[in-house]
Amino acid sequence: MxxxxxxxxxxxxxxxxxxxxxxxxxxxxxxxxxxxxxxxxxxxxxxxxxxxxxxxxHHLTGSSGDTMADERVSHWEEVYREKDDTQLSWHQDDPSISLELCDVVGVDNASSVIDIGGGTSHFAERLIERGLSDVSVLDVSKAALDRSRGQLGAVGEQIEWIAADVTTWSPERSYDLWHDRAVFHFLVDADDRSAYRDQLHRCLLPGSHAIIATFALDGPKKCSGLPIVRYDPEGLCEVLGDRISLVTHRKHTHHTPWGSSQSFQFSLLRVGQ
Incomplete structure (x- = not known):
């Protein structure tokens, strides 16, 4: 045998x-x-x-299925087409913590700012009201950007709207400030986090700053039905690499439109050499 x-x-x-x-x-x-x-x-x-x-x-690509970026587009397009702002847990009328941290680093009329995952946030609008003229909003959902631009009217014409996934986007310029409230924590895949980190470093010259807000360690484990990664400021810096240093941070309890509480951390970061 x-x-x-x-x-x-x-x-x-x-x-x-x-x-x-x-x-x-x-x-x-x-x-x-x-x-x-x-x-x-x-x-x-x-x-x-x-x-x-x-x-x-592994990123699933090719004719056998959509890429992960396409999956994100589909998810967020559906969310923003089917829900108004009062149905979005992350919605806030006043981005006060972000604006306070802008003041810490001296953001002024001459500063350039990009809001990553800005969607229908009021952050860009508040910056225009403060006199800034170089403000961009990037979001994976075109539906979100169209809604926000329509709501802002003439103010919206002063903002550059970029429909793109931050992990696959090709930035063509640098900014003084990178702002991200609740995008990074959705990147549960290590390759996506690495791509995000690369984009951040392409957009920010040494001496520039980033404000990145995520669910804190005691925050929710999911958002919009998706898993997230929770961070403290030190853990966030470690993931973003040696060139990133922590300037200061804020602990914040966000109240959803229906009254639930969510624990966030806001980290103000500086890009080194």
Whole structure:
């Protein structure tokens, strides 16, 4: 009775979440018994010689399915088409913490600011009211940007609106301040966080600043049905790399439009050499 060993590789593409994906590679070596004259093998569990299971993060791309960026676009387009601001847990009428931190670093009329994931936030509007003229808003949802621009009327014409996923966007310029309230914590995939970090460094020259707000360590574990990663200021700096240093931070309890409480941390960061 002969024993032949053949390596068999089976690949499963499994979508883990709208924000990330993984590919499961299952490599199995199986001993095949040639028990018949026709050499048709019979396999039993006792004949399994080696099982090598590998699991790693992977962006799902190509014709077999949408990219993760496309999944994000679909999710947020649906959210902003179906819900008004009073139905969005992250909505706030007054971005007071962000504006306070702008004052800490001396943001003035000559400063350039980009609001990452600005959606229908009032942050850009408040900056225009303060006299700034170089304000940009980036969001993955065109529906959100169209709504905000329409609501602002003439003020909206003074803002640059960028419909793009921050992880795949190609910035063409630098800014004095990068503002992100509740985008980064949605990036549960390490590759997405790395892409975000790269974009931040492309947009900010040494000496520039970033304000990044996420759910705090005692904050919710999900938002809009999606998993998130919670941070404290030190953990956020560690993820963003050695060139990022913490200037100051604020602990903030956000109250949703329906009265629930959410714990946030706001980190004011400086980009070094």
């Amino acid at each position: 002969a024993l032949f060993v053949f390596p068999v590789e089976v690949t499963f593409n499994v979508l883990r979440s709208p924000a990330s994906g993984f590919v499961l590679h299952l490599n199995v070596r199986i001993g095949l018994r040639a028990d018949t004259h026709e050499f048709r093998p019979k396999v039993s569990f006792a004949d399994i010689a080696v099982i090598d299971l590998k699991l790693h993060d």
